[in-house]
Amino acid sequence: MKTMPNRSEGLIDLLVADLKPTPPLTQSGGMARAGLAALAAICIAVFGIGIRRDLAAGQLDPVFLLSSGLFLLLACASAWSVIQMSRPHVGNHQTGWAWAIAMAAVLPVSGLLTWVVSLASGGTLAVDGEGWKCLVMGTALGALMAAGLTLWLRRGAPTSPERAGLLTGIAAGSTGMFAFALHCPHNDIAHIGLWHGLAVVVSSVLGRLLIPSAIRW
């Protein structure tokens, strides 16, 4: 077996000489950064794109409240997990994000069921021409969260870059959709379930494909 006293001692000397004070990454610091990214997305949606009329008039639709709440919870749960992943630790078990996804999946499933029941009872297949805007804008607004979390992960040491990328995408998509829902005037579950849910799916796929290479160490 090879011995390595000289090389390793030399390396250790170099590392010691290179040491600088390094504040540890904290969960609260990461969540604060994620909160700022979410706030920026909300400000762009409300002040840049425009707030929906009923909200501006102080009226709150129950479907809007319910769906926005689910997207917000999904964003919080996935961002929390991403930030935890930046600080590795054998014995970590993060399953909260999976439950949040299951909870948020209620929306697209409900949308799909509404659609199917409508067709079965003789309704027509109405194509929502506005839906793609929600898809594009929700994904675009989520890019702020994606960038913030990716930078955070680069400072940390995620041991599963693929899962970290996927979760970053989910956090980004759900944040973007939460923000854009403040503009989107639709309250029907079919629109929200399909198009708003699709924005989260698209962001997740993008996150899974693009982010791992940026955070590998």
Add this chain to the structure above:
Amino acid sequence: MIADEATLARLMAMAQRGDREAYAALLPACQSWLKRYFARRIGPCELDDLVQETLLSLHRKLASYDPSRPFLPWLAAIARYRWVDLLRKIYKANEVEIDGDFEALPDEPGISARISLERLFAQLPSAQVAAIEMVKIEGLTVSEASRATGQSESLIKVNIHRGLKRLTALIEKA
């Protein structure tokens, strides 16, 4: 030097504050721990490089240690990541020439078995473990491993690929 968990955690917290003396005491202790940790899971000719790579990662990722948590599970996560990464690199480069006898050290690092590398393999199907161990750790060729296990050569390759992918997902869990 065999330092206990509490001492290592305290030295690491001091190192994060920029204390070079603490860091100079911590790194050789980590080096010894890593040598024992990797000894049974990597060929002797790769041990030196893997320990140094892991020390470099420790240095670059100092900020990712949470001083309110134990130190060794953090170091083990960094070490596991570097180990799986090395296995993947060997797999990608198709380098299967590992010479020398395997020296199995009798003493397991003095910490919970939870952070041992063996626990990762325990989570994999036996066919994947056999393929990875024979080709990536013991240095057999794919065809030699195929003859030894009775798996076809393409199945050996598939099992290595799937096993390494699964190991990545398990680094912190198992």
